[in-house]
Structures are given as structure tokens and as C-alpha cells.
Amino acid sequence: MDYISTRGNIAPVGFVDAVLMGLADDGGLLVPKHIPQLSEAELDAWRGLSYPELALELFSRFVDGEIPRGDLKRLVDDSYGTFRDEAVTPVRRIHDRLHVLELFHGPTFAFKDIALQFLGNLYGYISKKNGSTIHILGATSGDTGASAIEGVRGKEGIRICILHPHGKVSRVQELQMTTVDDANVLNLAVDGNFDDCQRIIKELFADVAFKQRYHLRAINSINIARILAQTVYYFYAYFRLAEQGVRENVNFSVPTGNFGDIFAGYLAKRMGLPIGKLMLATNENNILERFVTEGVYQPGEFRGTHSPSMDIQVASNFERYLYYLNGENPGTVSALMDAFKRDGRIAVEGDALRRVQADFAAYGVGNDECLREIKVCYDEYGYLLDPHTACGVAAANRLTADGEVTVALSTAHPAKFDEAIRLVDIAQTAPAQIAALSDKPQFQTRVAGTNEAVAEQLERFF
Template sequence: MRYISTRGGMDPVTFRDAVIIGQAPDGGLLLPEVLPDLSSDMEGWRELAFEDLAFEVLRVFADDIDDAVLRKILKDAFETFASEDTIPLVQVNGLNVLELFHGPTLAFKDVALQVLGGLFEHIWGGQSASLNILGATSGDTGSAAIASVRGRPNIDIFVLFPDGRTSLMQELQMTTVLDDNVHCLGIEGTFDDCQGLMKNIFSDLAFKEEYRLGAVNSVNWARVVTQVVYYIYAALRFNEPVSFSVPTGNFGNVFAGYLARSMGAPIDRLVLATNENDILARFFETGVYARGVVQHTLSPSMDIQVASNFERFLYLYFNRDSERLVEFLKTFSEQGSAKVDYVDSVDPLFLATSVGEKETVETIKSTYAAYDYVLDPHSAVGVAA
């Protein structure tokens, strides 16, 4: 399978190349030339364990990696999870909660990043110089990315985080790792500032090549496609189409659900649940993508006003019209706002809502009082929605 840039300025590349380059040289994000229809395979996948399902899905997209190697990467990745089921599905008050927090840093991003760390080591293995991984985090990506590559040979990781805007636990998870290949940098500003710095660095192609930069954020296609797996896994546990309520900041996670449905997973709706940083909720309600001021909330991993993965959705929404996408992004960059032509034509798959701080806290309290189940603030946003 070959991968192209959303902005149309890159020749197709292999999966291995896609993993290493992360972001396309033209500033775009990578997607498959064609999304496969996996619906005919899915009925036979219903009884598979999560690790086995991950192998079946990823081998479609990583067809230049040997099956035995891919199986070992997945085995090593999911052995780090505390649950025997890797991502158990539990019932809470009639809701089915997919627990993605059993990885080494207790963040849902461990699911994809533990796999990505293994892919980096395999693909870069044997090189004499180090691969320098650069990432920006609003909280949980940083610690999960560090856990995925710490101690791996010929790989260094540099994480930018907004100083004072992550939770204390998230900051300590990043800054107390003593491995020589781990480097954390606290930046004055917001996550959007960190992400902007990273994008500017990656746009300097000569610098990127000279210093062998790779991406660990969800701009990296391998992150997104691994997240697709758990949507398929959860959907196949039921005999009718299901809906997912997804706590959303950078649009990578919910976009994986969108891809899963596009490839045949029995998914009805995706509820896009944001906190008070509601740029995405406003878009799906009005068709206007307008930057606001970042609000510091109890769910800091979602304190984002510029969602990098939204570009992938727009590219598909615009029927893979790169010129139209680039024009939309240019307008947004210059004016801080851009609008789609027809609000009613925004994909009805998505329902969007914003959840405030008071409702988040009340959801945590009421769920614990009634069901003895503890929700973190991000999950509470999804439940409240």
C-alpha cells in the first residue's frame, strides 16, 4: 500500500517510509492512496483477541513489513498492558466503556505508541546515526511517547510541553524519566504553541533531513491506523451498529473511528465530545472552523484550539481535492476562521457537543456514587456528552 500527502505535493511512499517521515514534505499529512473495504473480512474477525485483530488490520496497511516481524512488534507492545484483555470493554450504567488506560502510562495513547516505538526500532535498526523523534504534547502524548522509545538503541526523543498546563502527574511522568535518550522541554505558552513550533521545524526540510527527524504525534499515520483497530474491535463485540462517544481535542482518535466506519466497521454515529475548547464542536454545528482562546481545563489533554488531524478529515470531506484543502487552510491561517460551503453537507455521522467544567465534575461524582466507577476528567467529558 502506498501513501500520499493531503496537500498533493509528494510522490507516494511505502508504509515504512510513512512511519519515518511522519509529516509530508509539503506540510500535509499522509493517508493511503485508497482506503480498503474490509467489511467482507470483519465477520471472521469477531472472535479475535485484540492483538490478533491488530495484526489482521495492520498487515493490510503495513504490507512491506514481514508478518512475523509485525506479530512480534504487536506482542511486545501489548505485553506492557496490565489487563489480560489489553483493552477490556466494561458496562457502566448501560454504557459500554472501552478501557484504553491499561498501558504503561495509563493513557489511551499507549495503545498506538507502544506499537509505534517497535516500528521505529525495527525500521531504523542498523542505522549508524540516531533517529531524533520530535513531539508536542498537551499532556498524555508526551509520557506515552517517552515510554514507547525509552532505552531503544539509536533513537532519541524530544518532547515539547506547555509549562504549567499539563497535570502534575503528566509532567512528572515526562520529566522524571532518566534514560539518556529522553529529553523534555517546557515551553511558555499553550499546546498550540508547542505544536506550531514542531510544525515549523518539520517544514524546514533541510533541517529535518540533516538531523533525521521523525514524528511521534498523531500526524504519524502509524498512530492513527493502530487506533482504528480498537474501533473495529469494540464494534464487532455487538450484533448491531454501535455509536461511540469520543473525548476529542486533536481529532486523531475520533478520526480513527471515522476511518474504521469508512472501511466497513458497523458504526452508527460518532459523538465528538469536547471540553470548553470547542473549535471542533462549533465546526460540526455551524460549518465554521474558527480559532478561539485556549481555556485551561480539568481535561488538559483536550485543551486545543487547532486540531492537526482535522486536515485528514477535510481532505476526505473535500473528495481528496488538495487545492481546495490548501485554500481552506490558508484562509484559516490568515484569518483565524474558515467555512465550508454547505453546513448541511458536513458528514451526518458526527454529533458534536461541548461539556463544561461543572458538568464534568458532576459526571465524575455521580458515576462514582452510583456505580463505584472512577472516571478521569477526559472520560467524563465523553460520558457527559
């Protein structure tokens, strides 16, 4: 399987080189040259597979023999053997029209573990196989950092540096990252917001000489392996509903800020998974909702919300969707991204906007509505949502039509966001692993929100 850039200015690369490249060297994002197509017979044959078995089949389509199947199976088994629930991503019924896909049973209680346990093991495999040094650089709005660190901490041949916006993640998210005292881990608390952290990462990766000098590798969802790993649970959830006789009009509601999680659903649908609507749930940082409803992609005023992992204005995976929206034409994508860099705005209209609205429905959830959804779901159904999942459930309630069933993706355990849960007078008991964090010392370095300040820390660390 070859991978190409959305901007078209690199030669095709294989799966391993795509993983190592992260951000394409021309500044674009890597996508598979061809999306594998799955027949109805293949989907039926996969319906009874366990989560690891399903992951192996899907990964095999994208790895295409570049990693021997036995080695790939070990990577998959090692990655998902760390999860607390045997199903890995169990599906819970809330009521007739709503199910919740629990993605928080990994080591850090967040959906990012699904991809980052695999990517961490994959990086370890590549490092050992090639005798290479891997220096991982990533940014987090909260959950990616802890999941990435957990995926690679202590691994020989790998060092990791994670940027997070100082004071703009939940207390548990901060502690999960910064209480790790391993020599191969560096946490940088950046003055600014997540978009600042993400911009620094992308600009440092775009400096190809700097990237190559320090062997920089990506852990954020700019890395195509992250997206591929996240397609698996869309298939898994669909198969669980099919076992209950629900095989038509199955929607997915996805809390999203960076567009990676919902793009994985878009990719699964293009592969042949017969799902209905992809509902894009945002919070008050609703640039993606405005794009779907109005055709305008333009950052607005940054807002801090009860769902901080979605407090994002510039979605790093949006360019992948633009590539497919524009007929897989890299010249058009390059022109759009140049215009966005120059004008801070992308607009589509007419047939293009109608295609967007055929691909996605969207709903932005206000802060008060998010809290209200947590309270109502708990009082009426006895199920406790974290504030990000609450946005997904609110969108599902708003956008699910009669005769449809929606699966809302539950992206984090509610104990990670107790600040929000307490606002609606709900008491919860944190899992022991989370409760123990407050007694541990923290290890982080505060830096200015500039490329130069971060680069200086990287030069010392790497």
C-alpha cells in the same frame, strides 16, 4: 500500500517511508492512497480474535507486505504484551445504553500507549533494519509525552525530545515525563500553551532542510502510524458488543482535542465497520463542536479546564478530515489551509455542512458539567471517570437516542487527574507506579515558546 499528502505535492511513498516522513514534506498530512475495504465475511471472521491478533490483521492491510508478517507479528506482540489487562482494551458495561472502553491499561495509564508502544517498537525495528539514526520530536498536552518516552527510552539509535506547555499539564503527567533520567530523553517545558508547542513542531518539520539535517521523526498523531494503530480498538469494542447481541446502532463517544482519536473511528467506519454515530466530545475549548454544529472552524479564547489533554484550539488531524470531506481533492485542501493560515478561519455550508453533520455529532462539556458527570457516575454506578472520559460520557448521555448503545472511550486512568477528582470529594488510591513518582527527581529544561529557542536545544541534544 502507497501514502499520499493531503496537499498533493509529494510522490507516493510506502508505509515505512510514511512513518519516517511524519509530516509530509509539502506541509500536508499523509493518508493511504486507498482505504482498505472489509467485507462482512471478513468482519465475522475477525470477531473472535484477541486484541494482538486483530491488530496484526488490520496493520497488515496498511503495511501490505512491506514488513514481513512474522516481523510484524513480533512488533505487535511486543507492543501489547506490556499491558496490565489481558484484553488490552476491555469494555465495561455501565448501564444498558452505555459502555466504557478502557484504553488506559498500558505502561503510562493513558490511551496514547495503544499507538505509541507500537510506534516506539516500529521505530526501533526500522533503525536496526536500516542502520539509521532516529531523532524523535513531539509535543504533548499531557499524555503523549509520557507514552512516547516510555515507548522509546533506552532504545539504541533513537533519541527523543518532547515539548510540553509549562504548568499546563497535570502533576502526574508532568512527573511521568520528567522523572525519566535516560541519556536519550530530553524534556522541554515551553512557555505558552499546547497550541504553541504544536505550532513549533509543525513549523520545524515544515523546514525540510532542518528536518533532514537532524533526522527528525514525528511521534504526534501527525504520524499516520498513530492513526492506524488507534483504529484497532474501535473494531475490538464493536466485536465485544456483537458477542452480546448488539450489532446495530452502536455509537462511539470520543473525548478529543486534536481530532486524531475520532479520525481513527472515522477511518474504521470508512473501512466498513458498521457503527452508528461518531460523537465528538470537547471541553470548553470547543472549536470542533462549533465546526460540526455551525460549520465554522476558528480558534477562540484558550481556556484551561479540568481535562487539560483536550485544552487544544488547533486540531492537527483536522486536515485529514478536510481531505475526505472535499472529495480527496488536494488542491481544495491546500487552498483551505492557506486561507486558514491567512485568515485564521475555515467555513463550510450547505451540502458540505450536511455531510459533516452526517459524519459526526458533537457536544461541548463545561467545567462544572464535567465534574458533575464524575460525581454522578461514581455515586450511581460505582465507576470512577477521569475528567476526559467524563466529557465523553456527558456527550453520550446527551446524544444517545432510544434504542442505541454508545461506547465512551476512556482515555486515561483517573489517578492521573486527582486534582479534578478531589474537587468532587472522591478519594482514590493511586496505582503503585503513579504513587512512586512523587519521590523521584525531575529532569526538564524551561524554554521560551519560539522556534529559535527550541531549535537551539535540539542542536545541542541531537
